[in-house]
Amino acid sequence: MNMKANAAMATPVSHPADLAPDSHAEATVEAHAPDQTQEQADDVAQAAHARIAARHALMEKSKRYLVRTAALIMAVVFWHLATTHDVNLFVNFEHVPEPLQVGEAFMGELAGSEFYLHIAHSLERIAVAYGLAVVLGVTLGVLMGRSKWAEDIILPYIELLRPIPAVAWIPLAILMLPTEQSSIVFITFLGALFPVVLNTVHGVEQTSGVLVRAARCLGASNRSILWHVIIPGAMPSIVTGLAVAMGVAWFSLLAGEIISGQYGIGYFTWTSYTLIQYPQIIIGMLTIGLLGTLSTLLVRKACSPLLRWQPTGGRV
Template sequence: MISMRWIPRLTSVLLCLLFWQLAASNHWNLGLVTFANVPTPGAVIAAAAGLVDSGRLMQHLSASLGRVFAGYMAAVVIGVALGVIIGRSRRAEDWLLPPLEVLRPIPAVAWIPLAILMFPSSELSMVFITFTGALFPILLNTVHGVEGVDRRLIASAKSLGAGRRAILLEVVLPGAAPGIITGLAIGMGTSWFCLVTAEMISGQFGIGYYTWESYTIQNYADIVVGMLLIGLLGMGSSGLIKRLGRLFTPWHRPRGKA
């Protein structure tokens, strides 16, 4: 049985599609925004079917998924480890956090020339850009999660004879888990954003490359296909991270919304 919550969600999507259809088919001009050259949903569906029939879809998907997985997993390992260290040690925070905060605001596009110079292959440079995009949300949310652990719980564990390892594994990490999971979900979304930016310049296959190639040859429907694929992949992968997070943290349940 479909949950009642899905009714407004599906309705909102259908209303967006209806607006898109009306605006594109009637070439609406809203002043600052014009839909004269925007393809209709039907044209986008036809372009998506053509991409599937051409056999190139799996090439693009496999290339992008491989790059995202490699960069994201590296960011998970390094971001969580550094976040725990910085969150637990004031000295580590003083030494490590300032240079990381300087690097954090740099956009993915700015990293591309340096990545091309640093790495011998374009594949490694794209993985690196994906890594930088995912690293900072994971790192900062881990730091905030570790710092937000109730000190009374740590003091209680110490009074019961727990060592540093036991406190880390049984108190700090479980307490920081909600923040870490939030960072993992955000990092997954930003990794897709950064990967697409890199693929537009350095890739030969991938969803970002496909979108940019469609723009250069003015296949407008294919551009929208690429954009929707990016959105669906990002939404699906972030949702998967959140679901896995809830599965592995049964002790944490977010407060209900009114």
């Protein structure tokens, strides 16, 4: 594959344009390319270079994705071998369903309507909880980053509550909140809140003093400085917080759904275990993984226009 790329790279060197030493040596140019001026020839050569560079980059990229896909396939092959041969070396594969069984069961779930209902419930909870966490988290974060008072009042709560895992909140959430739905949303919200707050504070506190002074010299009010200087400056850190928060939101949601609730992908996974539907456990797990990855990707993509100014162009 590398050999081929090198051969392709080498092609333009033998292009007639590159052999013509300068624009005045018309005879040389004519000998190689009768209708072209040197300038046109240069353009052609440049375009060819650009095309080859682009093709090379694409090949490099597809090669990497190929490796990633192969890595996943390897795991499935291992899973297949381990389950068909009932491997039992400390880790016991005897009760683990085979990949083909899971695939079959998955087709069955896709054909029914129940499975979609579970996904819809989970997505709804994520949307509400995550939305609340983003709005409150960014607001609190900006407040804390801008005011020592706000930071001193809020930070102790954040530090104390942050290490408490979502599962530990479940009993209290059930006792305090009126519905199961609201307790699951609350737990999810709490999980997503902390990364948003902390990353926002971090971003706001990193604001460059020179930029604030420059803005003040240009007649900006405190409010304008907030919108034009502080928040955009904190944005890279905020976006990181938003992406991390999405991941945390999913596993907090799952904790909530496993223990209470009547729908949701977490509930689906746990009831499959109690109902001895082992393939469904794996379907649930993979669905969670997939939804979590896709939603995090969505957050990054949605935020990338806000980071276009970075040297990386906001690409993710």
